[in-house]
Amino acid sequence: MPVAQVRDVAARAGVSPATVSNALNHPTKVSPATLARIQAAIDELGYIRNDAARQLRAGTNRAIGMIVLDIANPFFTDVARGVEDVLLGQQRPLIMGNSSQEEHREANYLDLFEQQRMDGVLITPTGDVLDRLRRLRDRGTSVVLVDRMTRATEFSSVSIDDATGGRIATEHLLETGRRRIAFIGGPAGLAQVANRLSAARAAAEAHGSGEIIYTETDAMNAEAGRTGVDRLLDLPPSQRPDAVFAANDLVALGVLQALTLRGVRVPDDIAIVGYDDIDFASSAAIPLTSVRQPAHQMGSTAATMLVDVIADPAASTVRHITLMPELVVRRSSQSS
Amino acid sequence: MPVAQVRDVAARAGVSPATVSNALNHPTKVSPATLARIQAAIDELGYIRNDAARQLRAGTNRAIGMIVLDIANPFFTDVARGVEDVLLGQQRPLIMGNSSQEEHREANYLDLFEQQRMDGVLITPTGDVLDRLRRLRDRGTSVVLVDRMTRATEFSSVSIDDATGGRIATEHLLETGRRRIAFIGGPAGLAQVANRLSAARAAAEAHGSGEIIYTETDAMNAEAGRTGVDRLLDLPPSQRPDAVFAANDLVALGVLQALTLRGVRVPDDIAIVGYDDIDFASSAAIPLTSVRQPAHQMGSTAATMLVDVIADPAASTVRHITLMPELVVRRSSQSS
């Protein structure tokens, strides 16, 4: 007897396998006395339920799959923590995959989730996966989109309002006396970048005397921030910006570094505002002002929506929740 | 017919279910012609194999489970990437759990892995899990420890030599003229901290005129670095250090920030060396000198060992691999 099974437990407790199963899954149907006897048998034999068999018969896998865009970005690990916190309370395992923005990795995880017949999937899509998601849904797996609304709004989603973020960051810079604001980030095609940028432009226009200079980058990391700064400092002095609005904190950290190394004083000469408010923003040499995204809350909200839909798919209405960012002011944008 | 099954595929291709199974799992046993016919049927029907059933009958789950200590620490996400890269090539799904150094989370994931009858588990243990791991092993799940050797050396492991790391960092500081070196990190009970610290002391002793001042912290984050600095700067000027060796980069970033805000010049007044060489180290306002740990390599090595053991458990000898760190010199420790 290498590994104890239900029938072994049943034999030991002097009951039938069906009763053991009931004890495990519907304890109220079993009398307290037998329940205790079964529990004792389980402990003595060290019985661990075979989940594959359970899943096959029950037709449902309690696990939730999640595909994150970039596990190296603290923003997404925050989101994941929010999801984890909700699911742990629900006794549902979370299976996390990292797409690294690569379509084949994303497809790999979708295959896995499909084969495992997951109850639900949370995804920040990177490739064109609408068809895959529809297939999942048709197979009975609920889907909630995180931080990305698709044009087709057929799936519920939770996202954070980028326009508001772009606006409050810009207004803050304008109110503290800055006028020429460089927006660094890209590629311009990314929805997040486009939304933040156009909101920044609108805010500058509304203000009257503000101006946005867009410096496009091909990625959103520290390196992009550094090259962005190089390009800005090549401008004739009269055209140099007095503030930088970085599309995320990684870029902002790169900007801060490049400016520091070149002897430009932050915030005296140039102010910086980042985006995401990752932990490293407040720990930078000059603590960064940043647009805080409620990442953890986005994760927990998405997980809650998903669990609700699974619990009662019939009552499921597609919902789109948009959370609001807020500005956290720190040293890097203090008025000079 | 809600979802296609093997028998549907078989019917469509005009073969028996057994042949379909063979086509999927032992393609060499099936003639090319039928193989093509079956593949066509699969595509037409959109068949996706039910993994629960497969696993139940085959008695094995191809997936590998991994429990990381702290997903918010870039060091561990690097390790995870190394693991992922190997497993993806092996067509094995990776199921990642984050213990956040909390025993109950760790236990939760171990439960999951045990119920799922995983082929293998990679773990950086936080609690006292030896018994659990033994049980897993007895149930047929192979185990490899990552970055933590237990006293009981019964499980294979991959780790990185902390003594070497502590030594090379200290020697570098001494060689560039520093004499009073503050070591910041903790709690002192952590094996990593203890090993790095004692190696630093040994190096100082060997050099003759060096001195290590240990400042213990209760965690390893930026906040700890800041409070560490506060304590050091309270010392009378004659006792102030001229260098800081931080137990990891998060602490080092906190140190850099606190020094900058207080007007202490880095590296002129105080040099800094960190540990881990996370991406943020090179992106700091003053790029950080750091002890680079081959995190990615550790992950890929561990995954390779695990896959080998699973492939041939009989030939499995317990092995302990120790990788060497190297020093990456940057601005923060440039000689003044």
Add this chain to the structure above:
DNA sequence: GGGTCGTATTAAAACGATTCAAATCGAGAC
């Protein structure tokens, strides 16, 4: 004492794939 009803228990079927031993097929040898 017979009948009714609710609770606790159980026997047997079912979930959907893989495996094993046995059957079938075809080509080449004689």
Add this chain to the structure above:
DNA sequence: GTCTCGATTTGAATCGTTTTAATACGACCC
């Protein structure tokens, strides 16, 4: 034309659990 052998294919059993419908058991009432 028959026989042999290796390559393909297949029927039936099986993996370990949950579920369903039926049974057993008392307690309570008349």
